Amino acid sequence: MRGILRGPVAERLAVRTGLRWKLSAAIALVGALVAVALSLVVHNAARVSMLDNARDLADERIQIAQRNYELTGKPNFPSIAVDDRHLPPALREKVEQGRRATYVSDRPDRGPDIWAAVPVKGGHVLSLHTGFTDRSTDILNDLDQALVIGSIAVVLGGSALGVLIGGQLSRRLRKAAAAANQMAKGETDVRVRDAIGGVVRDETDDLASAVDAMADALQQRLEAERRVTADIAHELRTPVTGLLTAAELLPPGRPTELVLDRAKAMRTLVEDVLEVARLDGASERAELQDILLGEFVARRVAAKDPQIEVRVVHESEVMTDPRRLERVLFNLLANAARHGKPPVQVTVEGRVIRVRDHGPGFPEDLLADGPSRFRTGSADRAGHGHGLGLTIAAxxxxxLGARLTFRNIRPVGTPEGTPAEGAVAVLWLPEHAPTATGSHPMLP
Structure with missing residues (x-):
């Protein structure tokens, strides 16, 4: 049973080739076909021209021999024969009709034979038989050799031209792809048209302009959605605060506790949505301070939950924003407590902070795509938060200019489908803190 290969199998079997080599191969193939066709035409035209000249020469000689024969009665001219029994039938038929004619016969073992014949008095046939001259054969061979060399030169030149043109086009496309990848990673100031550069305008520029226009439209739409989300969350703050205040005035009891719990959860959600909107706006800036990372993490975790183990492998002094770092750390701890299992362990090694739990691990979609808002770490969303913790942490x-990664812990050598023995979130603080503009300083 035959089927169609799809997905990763087809991708592994696919052969990846560069545009320059495809274009070079195409130009070389077309050049080879054109060169072969032209070589055949030139060879045949030269051969036909030489044969025509040889037939004209044979016709002149047979006329001279005819006049001599009519005067002397003897064939006294070189290569002349009377009533030659080897005369080709087609030529003999022409002569029997009273016509002077020439004829070319090809033999595979050697070059063509040139025949000329004319009827003479007494019912005889005077004929001339010569072969293709060695000089003509040498000229034709030299011509064939020149055509072969020229064809090879055309193919090589076409290949080099294809590599040159294809390389330039390939470089422009690679630059466009790199710029598009930067845009996909959130670098909104990147423009594909500026990245590819160049003076000559072609279809690549049209593609780049279209991608830039699409990115601008998408950015405007995302910005509009962010503003709407921020405006909605901001407008909800006042009524939610009033609801929480009113709930606190209710008489003690189980219903009051439930109302207070839901009101506090709603206030937390509104604050988190506002924070996500601010982070999406790329207007947040870090307020930098020098801190001892291990000591800072140990004090904050002890104040949050004394039962969490903190291990400082290597202390280091870093320049970062303590408030934002604490926010990231607490969100990772909250996620580990909510979706993982104890014990939760925090390790500080240089500029790296690891938060590990011993639960079922992160979901595969989070490992593949990163944190996503309103997507929790469990299939059952009831009672498991609103899925913004890791989004805010990221x-x-x-x-902070840091990098946050997620992975699951599995025993070495176990298959990929084996259940995880825990999850670990790793925060990599940068060696050089971001500047007030959000970028990293340029070092000499």
Whole structure:
């Protein structure tokens, strides 16, 4: 049973080739076809021209021999024969009709034979038989050799031209792809048209302009959605605060506790949505301070939950924003407590902070795509938060210039489908803190 290969199998079997080599091969193939066709035409035209000249020469000689024969009665001219029994039938038929004619016969073992014949008195046939001259054969061979060399030169030149043109086009496309990838990673100031550069305008520029226009439209739409989300969350703050205040005035009891719990959860959600909107706006800036990372993490975790183990492998002094770093750390701890299992362990090694739990691990979609808002770490969303904790942690890490990664812990050598023995979130603080503009300083 035959089927169609799809997905990763087809991608592994696919052969990846560069545009320059495809274009070079195409130009070389077309050049080879054109060169072969032209070589055949030139060879045949030269051969036909030489044969025509040889037939004209044979015709002149047979006329001279005819006049001599009519005067002397003897064939006294070189290569002349009377009533030659080897005369080709087609030529003999022409002569029997009283016509002077020439004829060319090809033999595979050697070059063509040139015949000329004319009827003479007494019912005889005077004929001339010569072969293709060695000089003509040498000229034709030299011509064939020149055509072969010229064809090879055309193919090589076409290949080099294809590599040159294809390389330039390939470089422009690679620059466009790199710029598009930067845009996909959130670098909104990147423009594909500026990245590819160049003076000559072609279809690549049209593609780049279209991608830039699409990115601008998408950015405007995302910005509009962010503003709407921020405006809605901001407008909800006042009524939610009033609801929480009113709930606190209710008489003690189980219903009051439930109302207070839901009101506090709603206030937390509104504050988190506002924070996500601010982080999406890329306007947040870090307020930098020098801190001892291990000591800072140990004090904050002890104040949050004394039962969490903190291990400082290597102390280091870093320049970062303590408030944002604390926010990232607490969100990672809250996620580990909510979706993982104890014990939760925090390790500080240089500029790296690891938060590990011993639960079922992160979901595969989070490992593949990163944190996503309103997507929790469990299939059952009831009672498991609103899914903004890791999104905020990733956003705050981005403001700090840090990198936040997620992975699951599995025994070495176990298959990929084996259940995880825990999850670990790793925060990599940068060696050089971001500047007031959100970028990193340029070092000499």
């Amino acid at each position: 956003g705050q890490a981005r403001v």
